[in-house]
Every structure is written in structure tokens, then in C-alpha cells.
Amino acid sequence: MHQSYRISIAYFTLFGALLLSSGMVLFFSKIGFSYEAVKSYYLGSEALFSSPKSSYGLLETALPHLGSMGLFIMVTGHFLLFSTKEKKRLAKKTVVLLFLAALLDIFSGFLIVGGWIFFVWVKLLAFGILQLLGLYLLWLLFSAVWQGITTK
Numbered sequence: 814m815h816q817s818y819r820i821s822i823a824y825f826t827l828f829g830a831l832l833l834s835s836g837m838v839l840f841f842s843k844i845g846f847s848y849e850a851v852k853s854y855y856l857g858s859e860a861l862f863s864s865p866k867s868s869y870g871l872l873e874t875a876l877p878h879l880g881s882m883g884l885f886i887m888v889t890g891h892f893l894l895f896s897t898k899e900k901k902r903l904a905k906k907t908v909v910l911l912f913l914a915a916l917l918d919i920f921s922g923f924l925i926v927g928g929w930i931f932f933v934w935v936k937l938l939a940f941g942i943l944q945l946l947g948l949y950l951l952w953l954l955f956s957a958v959w960q961g962i963t964t965k
Contacts, residue, residue, distance in 0.1 A: 819958045822892050826955040829889060833947045840940060851933045855925040871922045882915040882943075889950050896957035907950045914943040 840846075844854045857865035890908035893900055917939035924932040 822958045823955060825888075825892070826951045826958070829885065829951045830948065832885070833944055833951070837944055846937065848933055848937070851936055852925070852930065855922055855933075866922065866926055868923065868926065871926065875919050875922070878915075878919050882919070883912070886911045886915065886947075886950075889947075889954055892954050893950075893957065896953070900953050900957050904950065904953055907946055907953070911943065911946045911950065914939045914946060918943050 844851055853861060853863065855866050857863050886908055890904055890911075893904035896904070917935055921932040921936040921939060925936065
């Protein structure tokens with residue numbers, strides 16, 4: 814792979830890490846990382862003077878997330894095709910798990926609003942897995958590219 818591609822992909826991993834980090838900060842500041850915080854975000858709270866989320870409002874959020882998360886995971890996984898066999902193997906499993914975590918993260922809000930309160934835990938777990946696996950995939954990519962940058 815040409816050196817300029819490696820440098821571009823290294824910058825992509827930096828921007829990807831910033832994207833995941835900002836998503837975590839926004840989730841924490843807007844919703845919170847506790848069961849009660851997530852539950853009251855989706856179902857509303859008299860104490861916080863917040864109304865429940867509507868299906869239409871959730872759909873407005875879900876649609877751009879489906880496209881952007883899918884594209885981010887696909888592009889990051891695609892770049893790992895240029896790495897070693899071991900990293901490719903790890904990336905395949907990670908990409909599949911990332912897609913599942915992203916879908917659970919996006920659609921659990923609909924289930925919470927629909928009365929399936931258990932999905933508050935699923936939302937928290939899926940978001941955590943999405944963040945950790947996303948950073949792990951970026952780390953795999955960055956380490957593969959960094960090896961190529963430093964060895965040439």
C-alpha cells in the first residue's frame with residue numbers, strides 16, 4: 814500500500830476516535846449512563862419536566878444513525894483488508910458484533926417507548942459495547958497502518 818494511503822487511513826482512525834469519543838460525551842450529557850437516566854429520557858419524567866419520546870422523534874434520530882454507523886463500521890472494516898491475516902480475522906468478528914451492537918443501540922429506544930422496560934439495560938449495554946468495539950476496531954486499523962508507516 815502506498816505511504817499516502819497509510820497516512821490518510823491513520824488520520825481516519827484519529828477522526829473515528831474523535832467521533833466515538835464525542836458520541837460518548839453527548840450520550841452522557843444528554844441521557845446519562847444510569848438505568849433511571851435512560852428510562853426517564855425515553856419515558857419522560859415529571860420530576861425533570863420532560864415528556865416521553867415519540868416514535869416519530871425516535872425515527873428522526875434512528876435514520877441518520879443507521880446510515881452513519883453502518884458506513885463508519887463498513888469503511889473501518891474494509892480498511893482492515895489491507896492488514897495481516899490475524900487482524901483480518903479479528904476484524905471480521907468485531908465488525909459483525911459492531912453491527913449487532915449498533916442495531917441494538919438504535920432500536921432499543923423504540924422498544925423502551927413501546928413498554929419493554931428491560932431494553933433500558935440493553936440500550937446501556939449495546940452503547941458500551943458499540944463504543945468499546947469501535948475503539949478496538951480503530952486500534953486494529955491504526956496499529957496495522959502504523960506498522961506500515963514506520964517500516965517503510
